[in-house]
Amino acid sequence: MPDNLDQKAREILRANDKGGFTIPTAGLYPYQWNWDSVLVALGFATFDEARACAEIETLFEAQWEDGLVPHIVFRRNDPDYFPGPDVWQAGESMPTSGITQPPVAATVVHELWSRSDDSAIKVRMLALFPKLLAWHRWFHRYRVPDGVGAAVITHPWESGRDNSPEWDHPASAVDVSGVTPYERRDLQHADAAMRPTKLDYDRYIAMVEFGRNTGWDHEAIATRGPFRVADVGMTMILLRASRDLMRLAEELGDTEAMAELQGYVNQLEQGADYLWDDSIQAYCSRDVITGRHSGYITSGSFLFAYAGVGSATQRAAMSRHWDRISASCRYMCPSHDPDDVLFDADRYWRGPVWLVVNYMLARGFSESGLDDWARRITEDSRELIREHGFYEAFNPQAGTGTGGEEFSWTAAMWLAWLRPAAEKARELAS
């Protein structure tokens, strides 16, 4: 008999399906989000591959001429969310936000393509190749500066780890004195103790207004924007995605694209070293305006294995951090170092466990032969859903759910990764 969690997870995806695209959760996030959709496609693929393809295809319908794939697509106005399309004033074929999110798409497209036995699905996935390549080019044109090599974010929301302590110091330089008065809507749907603070929000909106005032000119934003941080999560995800995109280029016999992507991989590998902070012996984000490392270990730091980087010495140092953190947390992997004073077990990206990050971590660990780590993170993630449900994120000590409920990407992680049937399929494949 199928676990009824399987059924529940499918129901969540169906309920959040708005016709070709899925919202993360009703109320709190009523639009299509970039990396949510892509990761949700993995869940759909377990019972409806065509629907999985549609999820990614609809996201790319909103791609800009220059290659950017926006972080939110506003297909219809929903006054429940702030800042909505009237604030962003961005988008080309349809209203969107003016920034991007972690480019996990090439990795997921590669995965769906390689897993499917259906030639029509394979064709649809390969048809996304030029769009994926255009997005990667966009990153290298605007966001991977020479001498840095890592991927730069120009707004904390681009990282997908909105209020990580990594952004506190760089964002403190953002002038909030001219922010247009606004009313937050998120607090109507979630507990304020689990959400970013008012100061965080003032800065978020100031950065949106900066971009909007340039007419979303990404050259200007990348060179003059008030917040420019080389993000460890974005860099590792882009690097991994570039390797997977190269595999698709190979399948297509596109040797020119393969060479181009190899160049991007080389640059990003150097970028990983730019992010290595000797003083804490770990990968962490780094402000490109001041050159200052954040000095914080986050769940993003452990994506080094997923990206395939790290010398033996660097990996040994990361392993000491893993041992320390995993000894003190009941559930791995907290989004922020539990030994740091800014750790906050319930507040969004300052402590809670996010299963989509865990999924990437587990993949990277098992590919790198770090089997014990992969096992620990998989078992902890499975237990979180079994004991507490399909929450947005979870307290790493108590396991209790934080943020929104009935969350699409958490349901997708159950179907694609955590349910026993998914594990069995992986064992058979390996």
Ligand code: GLC
């Ligand atoms: C929050 C998360 C972000 C996610 C979005 C929708 O902003 O920080 O990663 O994409 O919610 O779920």
